[in-house]
Amino acid sequence: MSEPTTNVIEARGLAKTFHVPKNKDGKDRLRALDGIDLTLGRGETLGLVGESGCGKSTLARLLLMLERPDEGTLRFDGVDPFTLKGKELLAWRRRVQMVFQDPFASLNPRMTAADIIAEPWRTHRDVVPSRQDRRKRVLELLDLVGLRAGDAGRYPQEFSGGQRQRIGIARALALDPEVIVCDEPVSALDLSVQAQVLNLLDELQRELKVSYVFISHDLSVVRHVADRVAVMYLGRIVETGTAEEVFEAPRHPYTAALLSAAPELDVSGARRERILLEGEVPSPLDPPSGCRFRTRCWKAEDTCATTVPESQAGAAHQAACHFPLEPAVSG
Amino acid sequence: MSSPSSSNAPALEVDGLSVELRTRHGEVRAVDGVGFAVRSGETLALLGESGCGKSMTAQAIVGLLDPVASVTGGSVRLAGTDVLALDRAGRRKLAGPKLSIVFQDALTALNPVQTVGAQLAEPFRIHRKMSRKDALAKAAELMERVGIPDPKARLSAYPHQFSGGMRQRLLIAMAVALDPDVLLADEPTTALDVTVQAQIMELLRELRTERDMAVVLITHDLAVVAEHADHVAVMYAGRVVETGPVQDVFADPRHPYTRGLLASVPAKVGRGEELRSIKGGPPELHAIPAGCAFQARCPMVADVCRTDHPGLAETAPGRAAACHFATKEPAHV
16 A cells, blocks of 8 residues: 555534434434544555444435534535536535445336436436437446446346445546545345445455445454454544554544454354443434543443543544553563 | 153154245255254354245244245154144143243334234243233243343333343243243344343343253354354255254354355454355255255365255254265365
């Protein structure tokens, strides 16, 4: 991997609050994201990890401009996309595309594979202007994602799950994006098929130099695909670093617990020491004060309840924790 | 109370189980001669990908098959009795005290308009003829055992008021209410986050030990099998293709499908390295080829695979694989 020279995306202090119906304690503000700092390099894969409700999908929606942040700035090649209008906005939108989780729900059953892949050009007319070129380009895209020309006229239900996901990927590629947000792209697929799709995403990245924001709850998948990883908990990023740093030497207790909770394919017979977290993720309607993880953390002390832990500025491997874990002793 | 059999006989013994489905392609065989055995205190994993017949096997065992499916052969012996030969009333008597199941999706498996207390008390009311009050007290005890905080107060809560993990605990509580000898768990943690998944698997492990249950764990997750099962039966296209102790099978798989599955796990493969996927996808049930069902995806395929269906044959004591080349070393590793 070459060191990315520029960042495609730079986010600082992103926050997003949703108004929801009042719960029984009278709370109606759900702080889905809080103080999110994030960068994505060109050609890089950033893995976004966290459990349901941690805000990873909301963050993805912000990056796609499907939601507007309440606070903070988002820069795409130095430009704030939220200031764009009209043609400029349209041109920006094609640079960030998405691959969805469910290949059964995200393809229109009444459109053929070719129509689905060509649909983005109905809005972005100038990408491939002529009808003839469109047909040619669809076939190229089908070939690129490992489908056959004969598949162009078939409907989604005639394809298997893995093939459908290939169609979804071809659709995302139709606008030559620079960034693709992949929201759990393989979690609906069987293991043997999952490997095919992960290999495809990897090939496409080498070929097209596209950046991925790769959201997944499956740590083994993220470990395989990501250059860098951001671990989220209750709307905050608690740890970032290279995939190797985060997986081999986690510094935030939550990351350590998450890694230890994931079952491992180890048949040596030895049972690992496991950090079994107590309880469940607190409601984002009423998050704990100070460090949001403190209610489940075995290292929590008084200061964790009063002071929000900050990430160490500038460091490549950061953990937002008052008592970060020491780098593991090797061996 | 039921006392766990101390003999060495399996608590559950499935033999030659076949299930057929009526589809628009005619009758198709979704489960084809499946057999396995589980002893008390042990966990057997039925491992396979979607459509391999693992869930249908479980449904056939507990007698909850969809109306379009029917058992066409085989036997399911619970401590020696063939439950498939029993009538409906006979089977109902077994459901709960002898055999029970934990479903995957706790939200659809629970009744949304009945309090969890009433649902948990039901087995005690029906099978033990307890009074409402006593049954509710039992329900609260159970909730406490499976780790639901403040159980007495939550008896009157409805399923939607619980989180996903708590709902799964409720389902487990219901399944173990009458101390079954055999517990089937159909993808019990698939819908859950990893930290919660770890809690639930730990709970199942505790309950298994504490009650000396035989557990059949139905899953697609190899890592879950590696950590939580003693024996594994790998299923493909309705058949068991490999079986044996988990450690042995995972350390030295003898069927190319098992080998391919293990190689598809991304964890151990470094960034940028290609994953060893299995080419293609599983065959449609109505178009399973003659010979070996795995032939189109198999790196070791030979002429014999296209004509002869390989039976499950012993490869080592306690291990078997259904492959013509089970004892041959793989062509390229």
